[in-house]
Amino acid sequence: MKKLLSLFMLTAFVQVMPSYASEGRDRVVVVANTTDAELSLSQDQVRNLFMGASVGRTLHPTVLPPNNRTRSLFNTKVVGMSESRVQSYWAQMKFTGRRASPLQVNSEEEMLRYLTKTPDSVGYLTADTEIPDQLVIIYSTD
Amino acid sequence: MIKIRRLTTGLSTLMLMVLAPITSAEKVTENLEISGFARVIGGYLDHDDRQFEGYTDEISFAEQSLVAVQPTYHFTDKFSITSQVLAHSSGDRDSGVEWLYLSYQPDSAWHFRAGKLRTPFFIYSDSLDVGYTYPWVSAPVQVYNNYLFSTFNGASGSYFYSGSDLALNLEAYYGHFKGDLFLAGTKVDVEAEVDDLAGLVATISHNNLSLRMSYHQGHNDTVIPAVELLKQPLRANGFNESADSLESSGRVYALQASLSYDRVNSFYKAEWVKTVTGYKMAPEVIGFYLLGGYIIDDWTLYGTYSKSAYSDIRPANELPQAPTGNESLDMLSTAYYQVFADTPNGSLESYTLGARWDFRLNMALKAETTLFEESRNASGFFPDSGSGENEDAMLYQIAWEWIF
Numbered sequence: 259m260k261k262l263l264s265l266f267m268l269t270a271f272v273q274v275m276p277s278y279a280s281e282g283r284d285r286v287v288v289v290a291n292t293t294d295a296e297l298s299l300s301q302d303q304v305r306n307l308f309m310g311a312s313v314g315r316t317l318h319p320t321v322l323p324p325n326n327r328t329r330s331l332f333n334t335k336v337v338g339m340s341e342s343r344v345q346s347y348w349a350q351m352k353f354t355g356r357r358a359s360p361l362q363v364n365s366e367e368e369m370l371r372y373l374t375k376t377p378d379s380v381g382y383l384t385a386d387t388e389i390p391d392q393l394v395i396i397y398s399t400d
Numbered sequence: 401m402i403k404i405r406r407l408t409t410g411l412s413t414l415m416l417m418v419l420a421p422i423t424s425a426e427k428v429t430e431n432l433e434i435s436g437f438a439r440v441i442g443g444y445l446d447h448d449d450r451q452f453e454g455y456t457d458e459i460s461f462a463e464q465s466l467v468a469v470q471p472t473y474h475f476t477d478k479f480s481i482t483s484q485v486l487a488h489s490s491g492d493r494d495s496g497v498e499w500l501y502l503s504y505q506p507d508s509a510w511h512f513r514a515g516k517l518r519t520p521f522f523i524y525s526d527s528l529d530v531g532y533t534y535p536w537v538s539a540p541v542q543v544y545n546n547y548l549f550s551t552f553n554g555a556s557g558s559y560f561y562s563g564s565d566l567a568l569n570l571e572a573y574y575g576h577f578k579g580d581l582f583l584a585g586t587k588v589d590v591e592a593e594v595d596d597l598a599g600l601v602a603t604i605s606h607n608n609l610s611l612r613m614s615y616h617q618g619h620n621d622t623v624i625p626a627v628e629l630l631k632q633p634l635r636a637n638g639f640n641e642s643a644d645s646l647e648s649s650g651r652v653y654a655l656q657a658s659l660s661y662d663r664v665n666s667f668y669k670a671e672w673v674k675t676v677t678g679y680k681m682a683p684e685v686i687g688f689y690l691l692g693g694y695i696i697d698d699w700t701l702y703g704t705y706s707k708s709a710y711s712d713i714r715p716a717n718e719l720p721q722a723p724t725g726n727e728s729l730d731m732l733s734t735a736y737y738q739v740f741a742d743t744p745n746g747s748l749e750s751y752t753l754g755a756r757w758d759f760r761l762n763m764a765l766k767a768e769t770t771l772f773e774e775s776r777n778a779s780g781f782f783p784d785s786g787s788g789e790n791e792d793a794m795l796y797q798i799a800w801e802w803i804f
Binding site: 299300301302303305306307310311312313314316317318324333334338339340342343345346347349350352353354355356357 | 508566569
């Protein structure tokens, strides 16, 4: 019986393992240049922030270009929409005069440089990125 | 023969723009940004002697094709002015300035605008010309071609805030409208005037589920000359109840509710609208659609069921039906009852299947087929239907959508 239980535990562990073992490059962290070191947002807030909503404090979203792998991860894991749907959303916002799309930078390196030097900016990177001390991780995916 | 005459102006402009090296929104100067959109739509109606939304059994690119340029000048980070100039291929739509408004955005939650704006009746009402923003070639006519007008002069304010579990988007507007009037997709030969136009739009979102509800109202002061001409002799002959039944001014209300759910590889949407008036001559209309879509890489496959239904309007039971033996009374009676006979009181159902291919970041190709079936004649959408029988027709459409 004990052997059977051990086998069951091992099987369950192996099945669960991949989610814990997601490599850093497959996870996304959302980082902000803020003075509030305790700042933490829910997935819903991050999604809405990057769709143009206010979360009750000044934060300016910054995104990576379409076809960028980290952007695709962010769309899939946080926004929950395909790139074409995201593009349609921003076209609707722009041509109905509601909101302008977030500032776009060309690469993860440029994102890191921009976030580091711009107060109240917020962007996303892969979890294996070395995050400088002045940036705060406000959300991370599984 | 392919109808191309009305497309000429729009396409000429379009060609100029294609030739210009613009592939995405251009910052002309530090403060001036120019963007825009274009769509070329071809359609064919598989019916020998009916037309639908201008389409017949001749391939036409002239009904819905358009091009628009949208310059925005930023005075500061918070103040800007935006215009939108549109050239439309359809003779039913005026080309010119669609938009001209001042914008003030004090922070990321609040946004105020004043000027000539688009009316945000339903989900896609204010982006109906931008085909890139929705999956269809033609948004369901039962909802989107029954609404009265697309722009108004006035002001709007909006608020968009996200808590940890729920997001709230509120938009309120107030203004007036003077211009073309549309009923069941057909331009009514009269200049409409709507005062005291106001509306409130509330969208509540949780994760990828979104509920939008809106309420709109206004006072319609439109005078229809042909109907006014009929009211005078009716009153002169003592048929006051009949004359009152032809009243075309009064309050107009529109209600809307929709539910949207987005997933990475699929999306679902249901939208319901109801328009009622406070006067007898205009029927109440209810329209809705159900949309489901599946996304595979750059391809979107979608299906839609849609339906609209007009309520019955009844003439006053006062005027004797012709023949009465009195020639002038016969003419009056015939004209009076004809007004009611010409007003749509039927319902229309449709089934749409289509595909969209986002072959470039800012361009999409679409192909779509829709079966339109009247479940009660006359739905108003087959303008040359006079048989009293239920009409049906298949519409085939292709589209090229571009934003820049």
